[in-house]
Amino acid sequence: MTRTLTPLLLLFALPLLAATGGPDQYGYIWKDSNEPDGPTFNWIDITSNGIPVTGLADDNVVGPFVMTTNMPFYWYSQKKIWIGSNGYIAFNSVNIASPFPTIPLAGGANDYIAALTSDLNFAGAGNPAQCFVYDNVDTTIISYINVPFWSSLAPSYTGSNTFQIILNKADSTITIQYLQQTGLTQNNDLLVGIESITGDIGLQHSADIYPAADYAVRFYAPVTPLLDITDAAVDWLTQTGSRGLTLKRNGPAFTMTMHVMNTGNQDVDDVLAVGAVLNASNLVVATDQTTIAHLGPGADTLITFPTSYVPPSAGVYRFRGTISNIPNELVTSNNQREQEIQVYDTTAAVLSVDWAGAADDGIGIGWSGGNGGVGVYLEAPFYPCQVAATTVRITSNLGPSNFTMKVFDDDGMDGAPGTLLDSIMVQAVDGAAGDHTYALANPFLWTDGGLYVQWYMQGENVNIAQDIAPPFSLHTYEVLDGVWAEYRDRETSDWHLGLQVTQLPVYDAGCVAFFGVTPGLDVTQPLNVRTWVKNFGNQVISNFPVNYRFNNDPVVTENFNTTLQPGDSSLYTFNQQLLPLNTVSGDLCTWSDQPNDSDAQNDTTCVNIDLIAGLEELASGGPQLGPNPAADRLTITGYGARQGSLTLVDLSGRQVGEWTLASGDRSVIDLHDTPEGTYLYQLIAGPSVVTGKLIVAR
Numbered sequence: 001m002t003r004t005l006t007p008l009l010l011l012f013a014l015p016l017l018a019a020t021g022g023p024d025q026y027g028y029i030w031k032d033s034n035e036p037d038g039p040t041f042n043w044i045d046i047t048s049n050g051i052p053v054t055g056l057a058d059d060n061v062v063g064p065f066v067m068t069t070n071m072p073f074y075w076y077s078q079k080k081i082w083i084g085s086n087g088y089i090a091f092n093s094v095n096i097a098s099p100f101p102t103i104p105l106a107g108g109a110n111d112y113i114a115a116l117t118s119d120l121n122f123a124g125a126g127n128p129a130q131c132f133v134y135d136n137v138d139t140t141i142i143s144y145i146n147v148p149f150w151s152s153l154a155p156s157y158t159g160s161n162t163f164q165i166i167l168n169k170a171d172s173t174i175t176i177q178y179l180q181q182t183g184l185t186q187n188n189d190l191l192v193g194i195e196s197i198t199g200d201i202g203l204q205h206s207a208d209i210y211p212a213a214d215y216a217v218r219f220y221a222p223v224t225p226l227l228d229i230t231d232a233a234v235d236w237l238t239q240t241g242s243r244g245l246t247l248k249r250n251g252p253a254f255t256m257t258m259h260v261m262n263t264g265n266q267d268v269d270d271v272l273a274v275g276a277v278l279n280a281s282n283l284v285v286a287t288d289q290t291t292i293a294h295l296g297p298g299a300d301t302l303i304t305f306p307t308s309y310v311p312p313s314a315g316v317y318r319f320r321g322t323i324s325n326i327p328n329e330l331v332t333s334n335n336q337r338e339q340e341i342q343v344y345d346t347t348a349a350v351l352s353v354d355w356a357g358a359a360d361d362g363i364g365i366g367w368s369g370g371n372g373g374v375g376v377y378l379e380a381p382f383y384p385c386q387v388a389a390t391t392v393r394i395t396s397n398l399g400p401s402n403f404t405m406k407v408f409d410d411d412g413m414d415g416a417p418g419t420l421l422d423s424i425m426v427q428a429v430d431g432a433a434g435d436h437t438y439a440l441a442n443p444f445l446w447t448d449g450g451l452y453v454q455w456y457m458q459g460e461n462v463n464i465a466q467d468i469a470p471p472f473s474l475h476t477y478e479v480l481d482g483v484w485a486e487y488r489d490r491e492t493s494d495w496h497l498g499l500q501v502t503q504l505p506v507y508d509a510g511c512v513a514f515f516g517v518t519p520g521l522d523v524t525q526p527l528n529v530r531t532w533v534k535n536f537g538n539q540v541i542s543n544f545p546v547n548y549r550f551n552n553d554p555v556v557t558e559n560f561n562t563t564l565q566p567g568d569s570s571l572y573t574f575n576q577q578l579l580p581l582n583t584v585s586g587d588l589c590t591w592s593d594q595p596n597d598s599d600a601q602n603d604t605t606c607v608n609i610d611l612i613a614g615l616e617e618l619a620s621g622g623p624q625l626g627p628n629p630a631a632d633r634l635t636i637t638g639y640g641a642r643q644g645s646l647t648l649v650d651l652s653g654r655q656v657g658e659w660t661l662a663s664g665d666r667s668v669i670d671l672h673d674t675p676e677g678t679y680l681y682q683l684i685a686g687p688s689v690v691t692g693k694l695i696v697a698r
Contacts, residue, residue: 024104024203026074026229027222028194032215039218043179044164046141050132053142056085056122058150059097059478060485065133067140072172072221074196075229075265076298078111081140083131085485087116089142089165091197095478095488098186103193104202106333108491110195115142115165115176116211117191121150121157123481128160140167149185152369156481159183163211172221178211194219197263198231198331231264232271232295233334234321244340244355244473246379247317253308254341256288258321260303262295264330269294272325275305277341280315292323316357317341318471340471344381349538352391353378354498355475356467362493364395364463367480373403373456374464375417375477375484376497377410384447385501389439390424392455393465393496400428401459405438407499408452417452417484431462437500446501454479455497465496508537509544509564509594510602515571517588521609522693526577529556531590533572535564536602545593546572550611551586560592580611583680583691585651610651610680612691623685629695634669636661642686648679648694661685671696 019038022029031038055062063082070077078091088096090112098119101108122129130145143164148157159182166175174194188208195202205217236242236259247254256275262268271292276284288305295301311317319339326335344351355376366372390405403426412418422440430436455464456479473494476487487493515530529548535541542563549555562570578588591604624638625646636646644661646669657674661667676696683690 021205022203023222023226025201025227026196027224027226028074028203028219029222030203030205030217030219032217039175039216041177041214041216043177044141044143044166046132046134046143046164047130047145050134050141050143053083053131053133055483056083056129056131057483057485058085058121058123058156058480059095059119059488060085060480060483061090061093061095063093065135067135067167067169068137069169071140071167071169073111074201074221075225075227076197076263081142083133083142084112084117085122086120087118087144087147087161087163088112088114093486095486097478097488098189100189100191102207103191103195103204104200105195106199106331108199109488110199111197112195113165113174113176114191114193114195116144116161116163116178116181118185118189119150120144120147120161120185122147123483124156126155127157129157138168138170140169141165149183156369156371159185174219175216176218177216178213180213181211184210192217198334200331201227225265227330228266229264229330230266230268230326230328231262231331231334232268232323232326232329233261233263233331234323234337235259235261235300237319237321237337237339241474242337242339244342244471244475246353246381247311247341247343248382249311249314249343249345251310251346253310254319255308256286256305256319256321258303258337259300260292260295260323261300262297263334265297267294267296268292268326270325271295271323273303274322274324275303275307276320276322277309278318278320280317285309285317311341311343314343314345316471317343338471340473346382349503350388351381351385351501352498353381353501354391354496355473355494356393356465356496356498357469360467360469360494361393361395361496362466362468364465366457366461366463368460370399370401370457370460370462371481373454373479374487374495374497375452375454375479376473376495377450377452377475377477378499379450380446381501384445384504386443386504387422387440387446387451387499388443388502389437389500390453391435391437391498391500393435394431394433395463395465396433397428397431397462399459399461400431401457401462402426402428403431403458403462404454404456406454406456407440408454410450410452415450417454421451425458428459428462435496445504451499452477452484453497453499455495467494467496468492503538505539506537506598507539507541507594507596508535508598508602509541509592510534510536510599511546511590511592511605512569512602513605514588514590514607517607517609519608521607522612523578523580523609524612526579529574529578529588529590531572531574531605532569533560533562533564533592534569535566536599538566540565541594544595546574546590547593548574548578548588548590550578550588550609551584580613582611583613583649583682585610585680608651610693612680612693623683623688623690625681625683625694629697630671631696631698632670632672634671634694636667636669636683637665639685639688640665642688644683644685646684647682648674649682650677650679
């Protein structure tokens with residue numbers, strides 16, 4: 001399918017007519033079946049013994065397919081192939097779509113074989129297109145059967161093409177055979193040729209020329225290469241593919257890891273490898289380096305630098321891996337690779353999760369016919385979080401056209417988009433140019449894995465914004481007729497497309513302290529119980545029970561009606577007072593009963609106090625007791641000739657002693673057998689009852 005840009009750029013190649021061609025810089029040549037010593041057209045039917053290739057649609061690639069043995073290609077060999085719907089195979093997951101590049105061309109798509117690379121289409125109702133792959137020790141064959149060109153008119157395809165690619169692993173030849181060709185493609189945009197891993201070495205057979213039926217062309221590897229290839233490359237960073245990473249501010253440390261490979265046919269020695277983390281201001285905030293002593297042709301090494309980095313603030317970072325000190329290196333464009341790192345402040349209540357910089361605006365993009373879209377793969381900033389909305393930036397909507405916003409789980413095959421989790425139709429009136437946040441129809445909890453977000457056109461002339469400022473996530477996709485494929489320009493752009501997530505709703509209240517009540521307090525009068533209630537959660541709370549209880553007395557429960565914002569506290573005074581009906585020491589506790597409370601550990605606070613019942617002030621001339629603190633003896637005076645007694649209890653309420661007062665006005669109490677400690681006493685003298693606290697200390 002043809003995409004539309006703002007503005008639209010079209011590339012045209014010049015036709016090349018010949019029966020033989022080459023050599024390229026490495027030494028490859030080609031000959032066709034019109035040459036006396038060229039290949040003979042001999043179609044090989046693999047429809048009965050080959051494996052059907054499923055998943056091909058419009059502008060996508062499937063794979064990898066692992067060959068039994070390696071296929072020699074230029075100065076290296078490959079064992080995995082990816083099959084493109086647009087008539088090519090590649091030795092990496094590259095998506096090539098119209099307008100097609102000339103060969104050779106460094107940058108973009110590299111390391112592929114263009115058989116009939118054109119705007120082909122496997123999608124559309126009734127489309128007869130098929131693809132098969134056959135593999136054994138010596139040969140791998142990929143056949144495209146009755147594959148039409150894409151068309152903007154219903155049923156979205158036209159013409160028919162049947163051709164095959166034959167990889168001969170014994171003699172390193174590549175043969176392309178054309179059994180049938182009818183119809184025309186958009187802008188006559190076709191390409192036939194081979195291109196190496198470096199991109200700037202390759203051999204083009206033809207461009208913008210339709211092949212004849214019963215025609216074959218064969219590419220021959222040189223017996224003696226024309227080039228000694230000295231070349232090493234930063235193969236990937238952190239993980240295969242160097243895709244964007246999501247990290248937490250002040251979270252686990254980021255470890256700098258890079259994979260370096262000798263992609264040439266000559267030894268390389270003493271290669272300097274440098275890893276660096278750069279912040280949003282492009283300043284190096286962490287770096288390390290090492291020397292790779294030796295790498296033979298095809299050899300590789302994994303470097304894990306000792307230096308790690310903990311991002312102190314949110315924002316876009318990048319990890320850069322660089323190699324140098326390689327004399328006479330043929331290609332230097334692969335000596336550096338960058339990886340995007342998105343760092344999030346996971347304490348924020350609301351986060352926008354995407355790969356695009358807020359101010360990084362490129363040209364808008366849409367799809368001809370209005371039946372296309374784009375997608376992005378996102379990693380969670382933390383688990384669990386609540387997915388509340390999708391976000392998108394629209395550059396223009398001149399249709400005006402509706403579009404859909406969808407969210408998929410990554411539970412498809414090999415982590416592909418699987419279960420549809422949410423979908424909303426956005427009306428054109430709500431999809432004008434600008435930034436938009438669209439609430440999900442059904443918000444859900446994100447607990448593991450990643451998610452895919454899709455923007456899909458429901459009509460023409462609506463365009464989504466691109467971020468064209470590096471670094472890039474490599475997590476972008478194009479979606480045509482419901483089939484996902486890695487975006488053809490993912491190395492140079494990101495989508496302004498993402499999710500809005502919020503903290504998981506946390507309901508958590510607790511009683512954290514008493515007001516005016518301290519440990520050891522003597523309570524002799526009715527006490528107003530006052531407690532500080534705090535909202536530990538992230539949701540507004542109100543209208544829940546609070547309680548208090550002294551020792552094993554009945555629980556007092558009342559309703560807390562004050563509205564508390566997250567993090568706030570409020571002082572609550574119970575209507576029912578605590579009455580000192582008995583003389584006893586114990587714990588006064590208060591706690592909350594917030595519904596769905598997430599942490600029971602912070603609900604309750606307690607303090608040990610003394611309740612003293614029937615206390616009379618010791619007036620002058622009344623009963624007196626001392627000394628206090630006492631050691632071995634306690635003297636009681638001032639009670640006259642009245643009969644009386646002294647009782648001691650410990651702070652648990654257990655009686656430890658009782659003495660009868662002597663007749664007269666003076667009694668001496670022997671405390672030798674009373675252990676050191678704090679006690680509550682009750683002194684009865686006639687009608688007088690005096691209570692208080694006595695300390696025994698020696």
